Amino acid sequence: MKELxxxxxxxxxxxxxxxxxxxxxxxxxxxxxxxxxxxxxxxxNGWQLVKELKEATGHPAATSFKHVSPAGAAxxxxxxxxxxxxxxxxxxxxxxxxxxxxxRARGADRMSSFGDFISLSDVCDVDTANMIKREVSDxxxxxxxxxxALEILKTKKKGNYNIIKIDPAYKPDPIERKQVxxxxxxxxxxxxxxxxxxxxxxxxENKDVPEDAKRDLIIALITLKYTxxxxxxxxxxxxxxxxGAGQQSRIHCTRLAGQKADNWLLRQCPKVLNLPFKExxxxxxxxxxxxxxMSDDYADVLEDGQWQQFFTEQPEPLTREExxxxxxxxxxxxxxxxxxxxxxxxxQRAHRSGVKYIAQPGGxxxxxxxxxxxxxxxxxxxxxxxxxxxx
Numbered sequence: 001m002k003e004l005x006x007x008x009x010x011x012x013x014x015x016x017x018x019x020x021x022x023x024x025x026x027x028x029x030x031x032x033x034x035x036x037x038x039x040x041x042x043x044x045n046g047w048q049l050v051k052e053l054k055e056a057t058g059h060p061a062a063t064s065f066k067h068v069s070p071a072g073a074a075x076x077x078x079x080x081x082x083x084x085x086x087x088x089x090x091x092x093x094x095x096x097x098x099x100x101x102x103x104r105a106r107g108a109d110r111m112s113s114f115g116d117f118i119s120l121s122d123v124c125d126v127d128t129a130n131m132i133k134r135e136v137s138d139x140x141x142x143x144x145x146x147x148x149a150l151e152i153l154k155t156k157k158k159g160n161y162n163i164i165k166i167d168p169a170y171k172p173d174p175i176e177r178k179q180v181x182x183x184x185x186x187x188x189x190x191x192x193x194x195x196x197x198x199x200x201x202x203x204x205e206n207k208d209v210p211e212d213a214k215r216d217l218i219i220a221l222i223t224l225k226y227t228x229x230x231x232x233x234x235x236x237x238x239x240x241x242x243x244g245a246g247q248q249s250r251i252h253c254t255r256l257a258g259q260k261a262d263n264w265l266l267r268q269c270p271k272v273l274n275l276p277f278k279e280x281x282x283x284x285x286x287x288x289x290x291x292x293x294m295s296d297d298y299a300d301v302l303e304d305g306q307w308q309q310f311f312t313e314q315p316e317p318l319t320r321e322e323x324x325x326x327x328x329x330x331x332x333x334x335x336x337x338x339x340x341x342x343x344x345x346x347x348q349r350a351h352r353s354g355v356k357y358i359a360q361p362g363g364x365x366x367x368x369x370x371x372x373x374x375x376x377x378x379x380x381x382x383x384x385x386x387x388x389x390x391x
Contacts, residue, residue: 092131
């Protein structure tokens with residue numbers, strides 16, 4: 001198959017629409033559903049991300065994509081009891097490494113992952129399929145599916161769930177092209193491997209970077225390689241916990257990603273973990289209620305006439321002081337940036353979310369001030385010398 005006709009492009013009025021290759025055959029097979037234009041953008045970007053994560057770490061990997069950027073990405077490390085609870089998988093028993101990877105990828109920012117497109121580095125197993133089955137999702141791409149897993153996924157969306165199989169051996173041409181306003185852009189593919197050597201030179205006084213922190217920095221940078229720029233990614237324990245994508249200002253990336261990382265940690269606070277939800281409140285509504293509860297707009301779910309929709313009893317607010325006290329427990333977070341920090345305010349904001357390790361290209365005229373800020377907070381920082389813009 002050289003081409004596949006699509007229902008429409010980014011919007012229903014954008015017709016005709018198709019994906020095609022000029023030489024050879026498409027490396028995919030649609031096993032179920034009818035994926036659209038944006039589905040394939042998410043699928044192909046997400047597949048590249050998880051393929052690289054698997055190659056770099058040796059662990060199965062998963063990502064949850066929305067609007068051509070990852071909402072979360074992770075490798076398949078075991079889940080703690082608390083993580084199982086905040087990801088709503090504590091009732092599923094022991095999980096395969098691939099299922100753990102997707103639980104982490106989906107759980108990093110569950111609000112953004114609602115209606116995601118999933119990419120899996122490995123053959124989709126039954127554990128992962130059962131997890132996907134109960135989430136609101138548009139589709140999945142993987143190098144294969146266990147027969148039972150495929151049948152489970154085919155039951156989603158009244159039988160219309162998008163399931164794509166990709167040839168893991170497919171290698172695209174080294175030159176890539178796209179059109180904008182009728183004009184063709186051409187460039188070499190960004191095939192620079194991101195590994196420990198890529199991290200570059202430690203430029204700070206703190207040069208103590210343990211192996212798991214190097215791994216997390218590599219995960220951050222690979223995630224950024226497929227995130228719409230400008231972008232910043234916070235990683236902890238083998239998973240992205242905050243991604244700030246597509247912002248015009250670097251500090252806004254850092255703040256957005258930092259707020260998401262803070263929310264990830266706050267979900268583990270006892271007050272949040274023990275919110276007295278009514279049994280009939282589904283996971284999406286619980287996620288939304290938790291998000292509002294942790295915000296400055298908490299009254300929207302706690303005032304009379306509102307809390308009764310979600311809770312068996314009225315919870316106490318999570319005060320600003322309680323949030324700060326809990327967030328101060330965060331430490332050992334790794335942060336990647338797809339381009340240099342132009343000002344030291346990025347380091348100051350990152351420090352508030354427990355960042356201890358940074359990898360960025362360097363090259364700003366204010367590098368000395370950024371390094372000075374890192375030294376003040378005891379942060380170890382690499383200069384890779386390599387930008388990772390993606391558009």
